[in-house]
Amino acid sequence: MPWDRNQMAARAAQELEDGMYVNLGIGIPTLVANYVGDKDITLQSENGMLGMGPFPFEGEEDPDLINAGKQTITELSRTSYFDSATSFGMIRGGKIAAAILGAMEVAENGDLANWMIPGKLVKGMGGAMDLVAGVGRVVVVMDHTNKHGESKVLKECTLPLTGRGVVDRIITNLGVLDVVDGGLKIVELADGVTEEEFRAATEATLV
Amino acid sequence: MKKVYPDADAALDGLLFDGMHIAAGGFGLCGIPELLIDALVKSGVKDLTIASNNCGVDGFGLGKLLDTKQIKKMQSSYVGENAEFMRQYLSGELELEFNPQGTLAERMRAGGAGIPGFYTKTGVGTVIADGKEVKQFNGEDYILEEGIFADLSIVKAWKADDTGNLIFRKTARNFNPPAAMCGKVCVAEVEEIVPRGSIDPDLIHLPGIYVHRVIQGEHEKRIEQRTTRKREEA
Numbered sequence: 089m090p091w092d093r094n095q096m097a098a099r100a101a102q103e104l105e106d107g108m109y110v111n112l113g114i115g116i117p118t119l120v121a122n123y124v125g126d127k128d129i130t131l132q133s134e135n136g137m138l139g140m141g142p143f144p145f146e147g148e149e150d151p152d153l154i155n156a157g158k159q160t161i162t163e164l165s166r167t168s169y170f171d172s173a174t175s176f177g178m179i180r181g182g183k184i185a186a187a188i189l190g191a192m193e194v195a196e197n198g199d200l201a202n203w204m205i206p207g208k209l210v211k212g213m214g215g216a217m218d219l220v221a222g223v224g225r226v227v228v229v230m231d232h233t234n235k236h237g238e239s240k241v242l243k244e245c246t247l248p249l250t251g252r253g254v255v256d257r258i259i260t261n262l263g264v265l266d267v268v269d270g271g272l273k274i275v276e277l278a279d280g281v282t283e284e285e286f287r288a289a290t291e292a293t294l295v
Numbered sequence: 296m297k298k299v300y301p302d303a304d305a306a307l308d309g310l311l312f313d314g315m316h317i318a319a320g321g322f323g324l325c326g327i328p329e330l331l332i333d334a335l336v337k338s339g340v341k342d343l344t345i346a347s348n349n350c351g352v353d354g355f356g357l358g359k360l361l362d363t364k365q366i367k368k369m370q371s372s373y374v375g376e377n378a379e380f381m382r383q384y385l386s387g388e389l390e391l392e393f394n395p396q397g398t399l400a401e402r403m404r405a406g407g408a409g410i411p412g413f414y415t416k417t418g419v420g421t422v423i424a425d426g427k428e429v430k431q432f433n434g435e436d437y438i439l440e441e442g443i444f445a446d447l448s449i450v451k452a453w454k455a456d457d458t459g460n461l462i463f464r465k466t467a468r469n470f471n472p473p474a475a476m477c478g479k480v481c482v483a484e485v486e487e488i489v490p491r492g493s494i495d496p497d498l499i500h501l502p503g504i505y506v507h508r509v510i511q512g513e514h515e516k517r518i519e520q521r522t523t524r525k526r527e528e529a
Contacts, residue, residue: 134396135322136469146523151325151516152453152467158323159522169465171472171500172322172348173404176397180417199420210393211375217423218397221416252420 090232090261091278098123099276100188100229100259109138111179111219113189114157116229120188130166132184134215136175139167156215176215180222187223189216191230191255193245196292198255198267200228201247213250220251232260232289239291241265241272262286271295298459298509299488303334306482306508310447311340314367318403318443318478319347319357320450320471323376324519326463327356330484330512331449336363346370346403346443346477348396348470350380355517364388370443372396376519395423398440400473405442407476407505412441448478451514452501455485456494459503472501482508 091099093116101123104110111132112120121131131140133155140155141162149160178184193201200220203213220226233239241258257275258265263286264276271293277286287294300306317335321327332351335343336359343366350369351358353376360366361379368390374380383389394402395417405413414437418424428439450471453464461483463471475481488511 133466135325136466143522143524145526149518149521149523150465151518152465154323154325154466154519158325158519160518160520161522163465169463169468171463171468172396172400172470173473176400180397180401180415209381212371212373212393213395213423214373215396217395217421218417221419222397249421 089278089280092261094119095278096229096259096261099264100227101125103186103188103225103227103257104129108185109183111184111187111223113187113216115190117188117190118157120229132175132178133161134175134179134219136170136172137163137167139164141167176218179215179218182222182224184223186225186227187219188227188229189219191228191240193240193242193247194228194230194255194258195242195245196267196271198253199245200226200250200255201245203250204248206248216250220254225256226254227257227259228255229259232262239289241290241292243292262289268295298503298507299457300508300510303330303484303510303512304337306510307331307334307338310480310482311335311338313340314342315340315446316344317346318445318448318474319345320448320469320474321356322348322466322469324352324356324517326451326467326469326471327351328449328451328484329356329514330510331482332357332359335365335449336360339365341365342367344368344370346399346445346474348372348399350374350377352376352519353379361389368392370394370399372399393423398423400470402440402443403470403473403477406444407473410442412439414438415440443477445478446480448475448481450475450481450483452483452485454487454489454494455483455506455509456489456491456503457509458491459483459506459509460494460499461485461501461503461506462494462498463500468500475501475505480507481505482510484510484512486514487511
């Protein structure tokens with residue numbers, strides 16, 4: 089059985105080590121926070137906060153306290169706030185250990201596309217280009233194939249790039265891949281997924 | 296030195312002209328200069344170029360200036376929540392210059408710090424790099440981005456004193472300090488103007504040298520995505 093959203097998030101949480109400062113993207117990456125267990129992880133929200141807490145209780149929402157997805161959140165005892173230039177200074181400056189992000193396509197050389205589909209409404213890249221260019225390690229969490237069954241793990245991205253050669257590891261519903269010299273290396277298969285099935289769903293070169 | 300003005304209209308008096316470049320603070324609807332935006336609508340100033348991470352939502356924030364077609368061009372990183380924006384953009388009425396969020400923030404900060412250009416890894420190998428100078432440092436490619444030098448900055452802070460020293464609250468700080476820095480003139484709206492000396496000088500987020508005019512007023516502070524958890528989960 090391929091992994092579901094929560095199992096993918098739980099697998100992605102294994103990428104995080106005690107003491108890390110981490111930025112989580114929107115969608116499945118947000119769920120990763122539910123699976124960090126006892127590890128001491130500080131979440132960064134690029135609109136200007138380190139130490140992001142959970143959603144507030146009903147009635148305690150604060151319009152001055154939101155995450156990068158514009159959702160109301162809370163602070164923790166460790167929280168600090170700063171302006172956007174400082175926030176992206178720590179991102180661009182390599183101080184954030186890892187980013188876990190969603191993707192539309194990833195290529196075997198680590199190219200990432202996750203911000204626009206030509207011909208469709210373009211909303212913008214937000215902080216995604218800064219994150220993938222700056223953080224120490226980029227982990228992508230996404231479905232292995234699109235809704236038409238076509239591979240999202242490609243030889244070359246077809247969509248406009250968010251970053252060139254920026255992805256380190258890919259976690260999909262079928263398993264885990266690393267970007268290495270010459271292509272992608274299978275690190276792990278989801279429970280019950282065969283290597284044959286995995287290869288059939290992958291367009292990229294597997295080494 | 297009198298920086299305190301009675302209201303937003305008075306604070307913008309004499310500063311506005313058609314075709315001007317404005318830098319605005321805020322992220323989404325958080326920490327946006329609501330009162331100054333309303334005053335810009337009232338003034339009728341047009342053909343504006345606005346550097347702001349977002350462009351409000353339909354009918355609120357900078358979205359109000361879209362409804363009145365006062366904006367010619369936006370410099371933003373994300374414009375997702377706005378149907379009127381998309382309509383004007385797709386029909387060619389509105390220009391849009393996408394900036395990666397960190398690049399936009401740094402362009403403002405750089406402008407305010409007298410830095411006309413800087414090199415960044417962000418956007419290398421993407422459409423953002425098109426037409427920009429590429430330079431190698433230690434074997435890696437970087438692209439040249441330019442500082443933003445705006446005619447006017449409009450920002451929202453939590454508190455100010457009468458000398459323009461500002462403090463912000465939580466994530467409402469966001470783009471406000473860099474936006475404040477990059478304008479020839481900066482007008483700040485705050486929730487409360489407090490007596491001089493009542494803010495600990497060590498806790499001032501933006502020194503008053505960057506702030507030329509200050510107003511106090513009531514803010515709606517609309518929430519874009521109200522997310523909560525149930526008490527039972529605690």
